[in-house]
Amino acid sequence: MTELVLLRPWWLAALPFLLALALWQWRRGPAAGGWERVMPPAMFAAMRALGHLQASAHSRGRAALAAAALLCLGLCGPAVPRADAPLLAGSGAILIALDMSPSVAESPALADAQAAAAAVLAAAEGRPVGLLLYAGEAYEVAAPTSDPATLESQIAVLARDIMPGNGSRPASALALARRMLQASPDADLVLISDGGGVDDATRAEAGRLAGDGVRLSVLALAGAAGGTSDSAALGTLGSVAAPARAPEPVLRRLSRGGALNPDPALANLTFRDLGPLLAALAGIPLLGLFRRRA
Known part of the structure; x- marks a missing residue:
C-alpha cells in the first residue's frame, strides 16, 4: 500500500x-x-x-x-x-570511536570491533567518516574524510600494542568526538566498546553531544577479556544500541543519511x-x- x-x-x-x-x-x-x-x-x-x-x-x-x-x-x-526520487548522499559526518582498552585489544573482541567498524564504513554511502581510538586517553586517528579506503587500512592493522596506555575512559573519547564534530551539522558518532569505564562523566559527555545535535549510536562488544560486555551501561549512552555482531539497527540509522533531521x-x-x-x-x-x- x-x-x-x-x-x-x-x-x-x-x-x-x-x-x-x-x-x-x-x-x-x-x-x-x-x-x-x-x-x-x-x-x-x-x-x-x-x-x-x-x-x-x-x-x-x-x-x-x-x-x-x-x-x-x-x-x-x-x-x-x-x-x-533521486538518491542523495547524506552530508553529515560519521565518527567512529573505537575502544582499544586492554579488555578489547587483548581479546577476540578486537576482531568484532574491526568488523563492526568496517560495516560502518560500508553503510556511510558517501558521508565523510572519521576515526578515533581510546583507552586511558583518546586519540584522533583521522578527521572525517569522504575516502573511506584510507580508514580501511588503518582499521585492519589495529593490534594489542597500538595504544600507549592502559585503562578505559570513554568520557575522553566522547569529549574528543564533540570537538571533532563541532563544524559538522547533522553528525553521527558510533561508539564501539565493551562498556568498560562508563561512568557519570561519560553520561555527562553523552548529554553534551546530544545537546550539540550529534546522534550517538552504540555497538556493544562481547567476549572481552576479563568479562562480558556491559550492555546495560552502554544502553544509557546512545539512543540506538546493538550488539557489534548484529549491527543492523545502527547501520540502518546511518544509511538514512540524517533522515531524523530532513531538509525541508x-x-x-x-x-x-x-x-x-x-x-x-x-x-x-x-x-x-x-x-x-x-
Whole structure:
C-alpha cells in the first residue's frame, strides 16, 4: 500500500477550531438579518415559509467553513513517496570511536570491533567518516574524510600494542568526538566498546553531544577479556544500541543519511505533495459565495 505522509502536520491543529466554530453555528441556527430576535416565532416561521426571509448567511457560513477545512488539509501537505526520487548522499559526518582498552585489544573482541567498524564504513554511502581510538586517553586517528579506503587500512592493522596506555575512559573519547564534530551539522558518532569505564562523566559527555545535535549510536562488544560486555551501561549512552555482531539497527540509522533531521527544501524531491490539489478543491464551496441573487 502507498505510504501517505504529512509534510506540514501542524496545520491539522486548526481543524478543532473550525469544528468548534461549526458546532457553534449549528447550535445558533440560521440567521435572518436580525429579524429572528424581534419577531414572534409564529410570524417569523410564516415569513420564512412565504420566502420573505432567507437563511443565505447560514449557507454562506457553511461554505466558508468547508473551504477553510479543505485549505487546512491541503496546507498540512499530504504526500506520497516519489518513485523517481533521486538518491542523495547524506552530508553529515560519521565518527567512529573505537575502544582499544586492554579488555578489547587483548581479546577476540578486537576482531568484532574491526568488523563492526568496517560495516560502518560500508553503510556511510558517501558521508565523510572519521576515526578515533581510546583507552586511558583518546586519540584522533583521522578527521572525517569522504575516502573511506584510507580508514580501511588503518582499521585492519589495529593490534594489542597500538595504544600507549592502559585503562578505559570513554568520557575522553566522547569529549574528543564533540570537538571533532563541532563544524559538522547533522553528525553521527558510533561508539564501539565493551562498556568498560562508563561512568557519570561519560553520561555527562553523552548529554553534551546530544545537546550539540550529534546522534550517538552504540555497538556493544562481547567476549572481552576479563568479562562480558556491559550492555546495560552502554544502553544509557546512545539512543540506538546493538550488539557489534548484529549491527543492523545502527547501520540502518546511518544509511538514512540524517533522515531524523530532513531538509525541508528537499521534500519536493522525495515526496509528491498532494496538498495543492486538495487546497484547490476549496474553490468549489467558495464559488457559491459569488452567486448573484435577485
